[in-house]
Amino acid sequence: MKKAARLARIGLAFGCLLLAARAQQQSSNQAPGPAESLYLKLRTVGLEKSRIYKIRESSLDRGALHISLEDGTIAFTEDAGGRITGAFFTGFGEALLSPPNTTERASLALFTGAAILEEKFSTAYFRFNDDVYTELQASLRDPENRDAFFSEWNQTARNLAAQDGLRLLLTLSESPATQDKPSSSNSNDHFLHGFFQGNKLGTFDIRWDSLLPEQIAAGQQKRVDGEDYYDVWTSFAVAQAKRSLSSGFEDGLEVETPIPGFDITNEKIQAAVNPPTRLDAKAALSITAGRGGNRTLLFELSRLLQVSQVRADGQAVEFIHNQAIEGSRLARRGNDLIAVILPSPLLPGQKLELSFDYSGAVLSEAANGLLYVGEHGTWYPNRGLAMASFDMEFRYPAGWTLVASGHRTESRVTGSEQVARWVSERPVPLAGFNLGKYSQTMTRAGKVAIVTYATSTVERSLQAEVTPAPSFPEFLKRNPAAATLPLVPLPQPSPSQNLQMVGTASARAMEFYERHFGPFPYSELAITQMPGHLSQGWPGLIFLSSYSFLGPQERERLENDPARRLISEQTIAHETAHQWWGDLVTWSGYRDQWVMEGLANYSALMLLESHDPAKFHLILQKYKDDLLAKNHKGTPLMDGGPVTLGVRLSSSQFPNGYVGISYGRGTWLFHMLRTMMRDAERKATKAQARQNRDEPFLRALRKLRTEYEGRPVSTAELMSVLESELPPSLRYEGRKSLDWFYQAWVNGTAIPALGLRKLKFADKRTTTLVTGILVQDHAPDDLVTAVPVHAVVGGKNIFIAQVFAEGPETQFRISVPAGTRKLLVDPEQTLLARGR
Numbered sequence: 001m002k003k004a005a006r007l008a009r010i011g012l013a014f015g016c017l018l019l020a021a022r023a024q025q026q027s028s029n030q031a032p033g034p035a036e037s038l039y040l041k042l043r044t045v046g047l048e049k050s051r052i053y054k055i056r057e058s059s060l061d062r063g064a065l066h067i068s069l070e071d072g073t074i075a076f077t078e079d080a081g082g083r084i085t086g087a088f089f090t091g092f093g094e095a096l097l098s099p100p101n102t103t104e105r106a107s108l109a110l111f112t113g114a115a116i117l118e119e120k121f122s123t124a125y126f127r128f129n130d131d132v133y134t135e136l137q138a139s140l141r142d143p144e145n146r147d148a149f150f151s152e153w154n155q156t157a158r159n160l161a162a163q164d165g166l167r168l169l170l171t172l173s174e175s176p177a178t179q180d181k182p183s184s185s186n187s188n189d190h191f192l193h194g195f196f197q198g199n200k201l202g203t204f205d206i207r208w209d210s211l212l213p214e215q216i217a218a219g220q221q222k223r224v225d226g227e228d229y230y231d232v233w234t235s236f237a238v239a240q241a242k243r244s245l246s247s248g249f250e251d252g253l254e255v256e257t258p259i260p261g262f263d264i265t266n267e268k269i270q271a272a273v274n275p276p277t278r279l280d281a282k283a284a285l286s287i288t289a290g291r292g293g294n295r296t297l298l299f300e301l302s303r304l305l306q307v308s309q310v311r312a313d314g315q316a317v318e319f320i321h322n323q324a325i326e327g328s329r330l331a332r333r334g335n336d337l338i339a340v341i342l343p344s345p346l347l348p349g350q351k352l353e354l355s356f357d358y359s360g361a362v363l364s365e366a367a368n369g370l371l372y373v374g375e376h377g378t379w380y381p382n383r384g385l386a387m388a389s390f391d392m393e394f395r396y397p398a399g400w401t402l403v404a405s406g407h408r409t410e411s412r413v414t415g416s417e418q419v420a421r422w423v424s425e426r427p428v429p430l431a432g433f434n435l436g437k438y439s440q441t442m443t444r445a446g447k448v449a450i451v452t453y454a455t456s457t458v459e460r461s462l463q464a465e466v467t468p469a470p471s472f473p474e475f476l477k478r479n480p481a482a483a484t485l486p487l488v489p490l491p492q493p494s495p496s497q498n499l500q501m502v503g504t505a506s507a508r509a510m511e512f513y514e515r516h517f518g519p520f521p522y523s524e525l526a527i528t529q530m531p532g533h534l535s536q537g538w539p540g541l542i543f544l545s546s547y548s549f550l551g552p553q554e555r556e557r558l559e560n561d562p563a564r565r566l567i568s569e570q571t572i573a574h575e576t577a578h579q580w581w582g583d584l585v586t587w588s589g590y591r592d593q594w595v596m597e598g599l600a601n602y603s604a605l606m607l608l609e610s611h612d613p614a615k616f617h618l619i620l621q622k623y624k625d626d627l628l629a630k631n632h633k634g635t636p637l638m639d640g641g642p643v644t645l646g647v648r649l650s651s652s653q654f655p656n657g658y659v660g661i662s663y664g665r666g667t668w669l670f671h672m673l674r675t676m677m678r679d680a681e682r683k684a685t686k687a688q689a690r691q692n693r694d695e696p697f698l699r700a701l702r703k704l705r706t707e708y709e710g711r712p713v714s715t716a717e718l719m720s721v722l723e724s725e726l727p728p729s730l731r732y733e734g735r736k737s738l739d740w741f742y743q744a745w746v747n748g749t750a751i752p753a754l755g756l757r758k759l760k761f762a763d764k765r766t767t768t769l770v771t772g773i774l775v776q777d778h779a780p781d782d783l784v785t786a787v788p789v790h791a792v793v794g795g796k797n798i799f800i801a802q803v804f805a806e807g808p809e810t811q812f813r814i815s816v817p818a819g820t821r822k823l824l825v826d827p828e829q830t831l832l833a834r835g836r
Contacts, residue, residue, distance in 0.1 A: 033318040035173050035296070035341040041080045042172070043165030046158045047088060051076035051133075052146040055089070058139035060132065062192055062208040063216055063238035066096040067124075069136075073143055075153065076133055077161075081172040084133045088157045089124045090149075095196055095206060097218055099234045103747055107641055108218070108234045110653065112201060117218060117233070119204075121196040125157060127164040129171040129191040164193050166298075166322045166339060167209070173296045173341055204233075213237060213589070222652040229652040261294040262287050262346065266389045269380055273396040273435055276365035279305070283380045284355045292348035299381040300335040305360035307381075310340050313353050317342060335378060356381050366459035366531035369437030370546075380431070385586045387427035387710055394420050396435060403453055403526045404433035405541040425522055427710060428539040429586050434528040439496040443503035445510040448520050452503040452527045454495035458546040459531040466493050466554050495529050495549030502527060502549060502572060506542075509573040512607045513580060516698050518705050521584040525576075535571050537578035548572055563622035566615055573604035580705060588714040590646035595718050598643070598666025599701075602674075605667065617829065620671065623664035624832060627751060637661065642747045643669065644715060668832040669745060673697065673722060675830035679788050679802055680727030700725040715746060730786060732804055740784040745832075752779035753834045754787060754805070754825045767815045770823060774803055774810040778834065781807045788830060789814065792822040 032040060052075040060067040072091015076084050097117040099105045105115035112119075126132065143149065171189050190210040197203055204220040217235035221228070266286035273279055287297070301307065303323070310319040318341040340354065362379055363371050396402050398416050405428065410421035424431065438453035457463070506527060510520055522540040530536065530543035537543075547558070548571050559565040577600040587593045609616035627638040631653060640649050640657040643666050649657035677696040704713065704721045719738045732740045744750070759772040776783055785805045789812075790797040800823075803812045816823070826833065 289346035594643035
């Protein structure tokens with residue numbers, strides 16, 4: 001699945017520092033309620049003139065974060081909700097932050113040039129929910145001129161206050177503040193967010209938030225070539241707050257806001273769709289509280305939709321529409337946050353029915369009869385990838401076809417209106433729908449019906465690309481006689497003519513996956529045309545880019561690079577694979593999203609390899625070339641970070657880093673795991689090898705599907721499943737563990753060059769003993785690689801063994817067939833390695 005589409009499906013970013021700025025009142029004629037009044041105050045709070053002081057040799061410490069306020073002036077804010085929630089500092093200070101591991105230090109160095117942040121600053125603005133004022137009290141002295149400082153900086157402080165209004169509301173709305181109890185009812189709720197004007201790095205910010213799984217993050221807003229980015233320099237959990245993990249792997253769940261303390265178990269949606277743009281809907285959500293204590297509940301909803309009313313168990317409640325700041329990942333997903341404020345905090349296990357009335361122009365028309373439900377964003381209130389049951393009723397005009405995820409249980413016509421009801425067959429992570437003036441065809445993959453829908457035309461932008469206006473000045477210069485020939489326009493692309501081709505391609509992929517991964521998870525699959533380059537998979541429903549409905553000649557006109565065109569041609573198989581990897585089994589957090597993208601992509605390539613190995617290897621080589629390609633600064637894409645950085649990989653330095661690394665390196669990682677496990681089985685007889693060559697790897701994937709069906713999986717859990725099928729020859733240092741593979745390859749970035757040196761051959765009676773040195777260049781000193789070594793015997797390459805390379809040079813000693821005089825390292829190119 002392409003980047004923007006996947007990202008639209010789950011909250012993945014880095015704290016409330018990315019939230020802006022604008023509350024939208026429930027009605028222009030309605031006065032704000034108590035929570036909204038507090039929110040408006042929090043996001044506009046200014047400085048308190050009587051709280052301006054000189055400050056010297058003071059500091060704030062939060063975990064790995066140390067902020068020194070060496071000498072200057074500090075002003076604290078007015079009260080908001082009975083609390084001091086901010087301060088503005090000018091003078092001399094320093095921010096010190098030391099990430100806890102090599103991955104995060106490398107990420108920080110990519111953006112700042114140093115593995116540890118040590119930055120002097122001249123101004124800083126802080127927001128907090130604990131008692132920083134008392135913490136700094138001993139270092140405060142009366143200033144010389146309060147009025148001048150207030151006049152110069154008060155408006156700046158007010159402007160900056162908007163960034164954290166909603167985060168502070170989460171604290172202060174849980175229970176009223178009192179003199180004896182100034183914070184929220186949650187004693188574990190601690191928040192500090194600093195904005196700094198650095199002497200070398202410019203403006204940046206650091207956040208400490210105890211409610212996030214990764215409590216500390218630092219980054220910088222950047223604008224490059226007209227695009228806004230938020231570069232996450234580093235993000236990590238403090239040592240004492242890390243989750244308990246299996247297999248020694250680090251794992252993380254990163255969300256836009258603190259972890260929700262509730263589950264959505266059921267969603268019942270009634271929607272009226274009025275082409276070409278409008279949606280009017282009511283969504284009823286069944287909520288079950290987890291740990292309890294939450295009074296303010298947060299949901300994501302498309303920026304193109306406006307909520308008019310929220311009810312809790314039938315009673316109207318306050319809500320706030322908080323718009324995401326431009327350039328943030330929340331905004332890039334096309335969503336804002338809706339904060340719902342309950343009359344009282346939820347109790348553990350409490351059940352609640354929340355209903356949202358909302359509407360807006362969330363649909364877009366790309367061509368006559370070709371609509372799509374927003375380029376980004378979620379069309380119903382939701383939080384993340386949590387399994388829920390869906391019951392959706394749609395009303396829409398006659399003459400249109402509506403397709404939704406789930407099973408259609410009802411369809412009727414009432415006058416000029418159609419009514420259809422779709423119910424999920426099992427709990428699913430997301431639900432979607434599409435509407436168009438479609439033609440359709442049915443294909444079968446075993447018992448599963450695949451219905452494909454497409455219009456007779458493509459979006460205007462694609463039509464212009466495929467059939468450009470005639471313009472042949474250079475051609476006519478070289479061929480003057482052609483000027484007398486009549487112009488024959490290129491035929492217009494028509495997706496509906498290729499319906500059967502698309503359905504057959506998906507059916508072929510489904511049959512292949514069922515053999516290897518188990519039965520298709522749903523009773524049917526619908527595929528609908530979607531404008532743009534991006535495709536998107538939902539449970540039982542695929543939105544397939546118009547590009548996938550083009551014929552071979554049309555694709556060739558659009559893309560003259562054979563490898564890139566070949567990659568694009570795998571989209572149908574890739575999206576079909578997401579029905580298993582991404583929809584049936586989901587991912588735990590942003591550090592684990594690569595698992596689903598890599599698995600779906602590699603599943604599609606395994607299908608390609610089964611009938612055209614040359615094309616399979618061409619794609620793998622293209623991924624390798626892309627990882628080694630350099631950006632405008634001369635930095636190769638591979639240095640953008642490991643797959644475990646997830647969406648953080650897309651930055652001002654590598655705008656498409658997430659796709660390039662998650663798809664490219666992620667696909668190679670699964671190829672390496674599969675071929676390592678295959679090589680370890682080569683001691684079987686030839687008949688067994690042909691029959692079972694991939695069985696250990698496929699057994700592990702079937703186990704992954706069975707054990708995590710309907711649940712998220714982390715990278716650690718994936719490794720644990722693979723370890724259960726690990727052959728003895730892959731036990732590094734005698735341990736049945738893939739920790740070495742995780743540390744060196746999953747959580748690493750290296751693409752080494754492999755070679756052999758100082759080979760010595762000693763013939764014995766029936767064998768030849770070879771000693772030598774296995775070399776890894778362009779690699780860190782701790783890189784461990786299971787390297788397949790082959791012997792050349794009688795002009796043929798014979799697999800001998802996998803040798804663990806440890807660091808730059810590894811001495812080895814192996815037995816080979818008698819008379820061998822030549823060894824080869826990985827001649828089948830199963831490793832992500834560069835040529836020497």
